[in-house]
Every structure is written in structure tokens, then in C-alpha cells.
Amino acid sequence: MLLASQAATAEITDNEIRIGYLADMTGAYRDPIGPLGEDAIRMAIEDMGGSVAGAEVVLFSADDRNSPDVGSSVVREWIDERNVDMVTGLVASSVTLASVKLLEEENRLGLVNGAVSSGVTNESCSPNHIHWVYDTWAMSNGTASAITQEGNTDWYLLSADYSFGHALERDVTRVVEENGGSIVGSTRHPFPSSDFSSFMLQAQASGADVIALNNAGSDTINAIRTAGQFGITQAGQILAGMVLFSTDIRSLGQEIAQGLQFTTAWFYDLDEEARAWAERFRERTGSMPTQVHAGLYSSTLHYLQAIDAIGNDEAQAVRQQMAATPIDDMFASGGYIREDGRMVHDMYLVEVKSPEEAVDEDDLFRLVRTIPADEAFRPLDQSDCHLVQNGDT
Structure with a gap:
């Protein structure tokens, strides 16, 4: 058992899984996303026991102030100085589009939960980010x-x-x-x-x-x-x-x-599973969760479960495992990740x-x-994502 744990840990960079939560903490999107988003992420980490594949999960957070310059600067610092594996939150679309470019350049994973622009998985798609909650x-x-x-x-x-x-x-x-x-x-x-x-x-x-x-x-x-x-x-x-x-x-x-x-x-009030999770969130924070808080929990849990399944935190390996695994949780039933990075759900x-x-x-x-999943989001035959056009999944 000890040997298996050591082998798994050897595949985890720095023996830690490092997550950065980047969001608007003080401005226009503070209430619907903001500081409480960190609680949603921590709930997912705690539900995995605080460690995955023998490695501790570490969470950093920062206020992007709805500024692409501030946001991309934080992501750059997290990559260079803290060696983060994944960045989530990503609220203002302008901040998100600047940040995901860095994540692709450095082969880190981005789980976009707050941003709404459909361009995130259309003309600005990449193999290094997934759009989870909604889009325009x-x-x-x-x-x-x-x-x-x-x-x-x-x-x-x-x-x-x-x-x-x-x-x-x-x-x-x-x-x-x-x-x-x-x-x-x-x-x-x-x-x-x-x-x-x-x-x-x-x-x-x-x-x-x-x-x-x-x-x-x-x-x-x-x-x-x-x-x-x-x-x-x-x-x-x-x-x-x-x-x-x-x-x-x-x-x-x-x-x-x-x-x-x-x-x-x-x-x-979507269903019993959603209600049960929402009550847990309220007991923890004193507030009921928004759709983005639910998405932050769901996407983080799916990410950590993928690492647990493969014993590896390399971005492409994790993304492939996430895409191969349906999303069935308190957020989505039968959700799946397409080649353009769009998580498709009702x-x-x-x-x-x-x-x-x-x-x-x-x-x-x-x-x-x-609205059924196959009707809710942009059809792939209307996509401008180069991953779809080139057949590169």
C-alpha cells in the first residue's frame, strides 16, 4: 500500500496539487462569485479528504479587480513562483481571455466558471481550459x-x-x-x-x-x-x-x-442532491450558493477525481481523463466535456x-x-474552435 502511494506521489509535481482561485473579490461580481467561491472549492477539496494520489491539495486565491493586466500578472506569478497546476474562477471575460493564453503557453489547466463569453470555447478555445457553467x-x-x-x-x-x-x-x-x-x-x-x-x-x-x-x-x-x-x-x-x-x-x-x-x-431547488449541497454550503458560509459557486465545486471535484484516477497532475493527461468521465453530481446529470472545451449540460x-x-x-x-444539453449550447458544426476544425481533441 505504501509503495503504491509513493508511486502515485512521484507523478505529482512538487508532491502537491496546487490550485489558484482568481476572481473579482471586491467589485461588480463580488456577491454572485467573489470570496464565497473559495468556500465552494474548499468543500470539494475536503470531500476528497484534503489530498489526492498521496499529495496534499493547496489552494491560493487572489482578487483580479476585473483587470486583465492584474489577472494575468497574478497567473504569471502563480506559475513562475508557486508552480500552480490549475487556475479556476476566471470571472470577467477580459481577465479570462488574457489568463487562458498564459495557461496554454505554460501547459497548465484552466477551469473557467465565472466568465460568460462564448468565445472562451469558440475562437479562443485551447486544449488547456474547460468552460463549465454557462456562456453567452x-x-x-x-x-x-x-x-x-x-x-x-x-x-x-x-x-x-x-x-x-x-x-x-x-x-x-x-x-x-x-x-x-x-x-x-x-x-x-x-x-x-x-x-x-x-x-x-x-x-x-x-x-x-x-x-x-x-x-x-x-x-x-x-x-x-x-x-x-x-x-x-x-x-x-x-x-x-x-x-x-x-x-x-x-x-x-x-x-x-x-x-x-x-x-x-x-x-x-433543482433536485434533492442540489438542495442537500446548497444546505451544506449555507451552513458553512451563511449564504445560499449561486450557479457559479455550484460550478466551482463541481469542476474542482471532477478535476481532483481525474488526478486520483490517473495518479498524475500533468495538464493534458488530466484534461483527457476529465473528458473521458461523465459529470454526474449535484450540478449536472450526464454532463460531458467536448473537444472545444465546453462542458455540456442541461x-x-x-x-x-x-x-x-x-x-x-x-x-x-x-x-x-x-433546456436539453444538446440544445442549450452552440452546436459543434457552428464552431470556430480550431480544435474542432482540425479534429484535434
Whole structure:
């Protein structure tokens, strides 16, 4: 038994498995992801007993401040000075796209959980990162198609002015037009923004059936609050939050958020396994988890299980093992990793319940529709990923 343990450890770099958690800890994405993401990762590490293949699992964390320069600098330091094996979190798409380039150059693995841009596994795909939770293709496909098919065909787009907002703007436009709708106007706002008055007045004046909020975190919250002040939804226009988190709904309150429909990768009331894990998370942190917290746990656990199975932490060997193993846990059932690095799983169109419908403070959502995995994400025959085009898996 001792010999087997020693042999396995010999395949682990530095006799430790080193993970870096890079996220926005203080800015727009603090609440839905932020510091509590570290707890989700630690839960996965603890569920593996704190060590894998005879090697201790070590976790580092850092605030990227939503800056590509800061984020890539941290990743560079982690690689050069701490010899990390894997980086996860990766929240703002601009930070993520800068970071995954370094990970590919140095043959380290990236598990992208926070970033939403579908470009992460499309034009910016690599054999060194996996996109776990959601992306702009899936979020727009679920929400925009449902709203447009109900006869709301004229759309106005309000987008965060950076790579994530641009990707969501592109994907929402595609879905709306494919379903017979049209874009009647658009504008972009700085990231992050606190004052949405002028942007919402422009959107209101457009006369569009739907105002799409192609942003996230505090930007989405501020935009929805401003819309409420101007009576936009009361006057009949639909507000479509393209990326919403349970923390956003709590911040807004169900009185304001009721009736909002959006697409999510996970919610705590999904099934018994999800509820049990969410309760564990709440007991630990005092807060209910978001879809990204669930994804951080799921992806880290799958990563560590892959290392345990092969006794090796080399990036390509681990990625191959992860791709060969279905994801069946509290986050996904029958999930799988494609050659472009996209983890494919069911998505869910939900609606925020009214305060009267909710049985308790955690009863936020009504499931409208389960979007099957093969429908939820961009088909490979529409991919620009060079790994797919070249057949390199």
C-alpha cells in the first residue's frame, strides 16, 4: 500500500496539487462569485479528504479587480513562483481571455466558471481550459428565444462595453433574428456603471417590446432599479436580464424582480442532491450558493477525481481523463466535456416567483422549461474552435 502511494506521489509535481482561485473579490461580481467561491472549492477539496494520489491539495486565491493586466500578472506569478497546476474562477471575460493564453503557453489547466463569453470555447478555445457553467450562447438561446417566440419581436440592447457584453450582444442579436425579431436600437455602457438613467431613457424612448440587459452583477441590479424608477415595465416594456444570479434577486427583492424570466445553469431547488449541497454550503458560509459557486465545486471535484484516477497532475493527461468521465453530481446529470472545451449540460429557463407564491425566503424560482444539453449550447458544426476544425481533441 505504501509503495503504491509513493508511486502515485512521484507523478505529482512538487508532491502537491496546487490550485489558484482568481476572481473579482471586491467589485461588480463580488456577491454572485467573489470570496464565497473559495468556500465552494474548499468543500470539494475536503470531500476528497484534503489530498489526492498521496499529495496534499493547496489552494491560493487572489482578487483580479476585473483587470486583465492584474489577472494575468497574478497567473504569471502563480506559475513562475508557486508552480500552480490549475487556475479556476476566471470571472470577467477580459481577465479570462488574457489568463487562458498564459495557461496554454505554460501547459497548465484552466477551469473557467465565472466568465460568460462564448468565445472562451469558440475562437479562443485551447486544449488547456474547460468552460463549465454557462456562456453567452446558452444564456441568450434560452431567454431571448422564449421571449421572442411569445410575439415580442422588437428588441433594444443595453450592453456592458467589454468582451462579455459584446459577445452577449452578438448572441442575443442572432437568437432574436433567427426567431423573426429585429434589433431596433442599442447602446453600450462603461463597465462597471452606477448611473443608468440616460441609458434607460434611451431604451424607453425606442419603443422596443423588450430591453435586453447584456450585463451582469451590480450593473444588472442598477439597471433594473433604474427601470423601476422610470416605470418602464409598468408601461408595458419587457426587461430581459440575460445573466442573472440568485444574489441579484435577493438584492432587488422579489417584489421588484417577480416575473423576470432568465436562463440559469443551476439553482438550489433543482433536485434533492442540489438542495442537500446548497444546505451544506449555507451552513458553512451563511449564504445560499449561486450557479457559479455550484460550478466551482463541481469542476474542482471532477478535476481532483481525474488526478486520483490517473495518479498524475500533468495538464493534458488530466484534461483527457476529465473528458473521458461523465459529470454526474449535484450540478449536472450526464454532463460531458467536448473537444472545444465546453462542458455540456442541461440549462434551465426560470421565472422569479412573486412574494405571495414563495413558501420561504429561499423559494425564488419557478422552473419554466428544462433546456436539453444538446440544445442549450452552440452546436459543434457552428464552431470556430480550431480544435474542432482540425479534429484535434
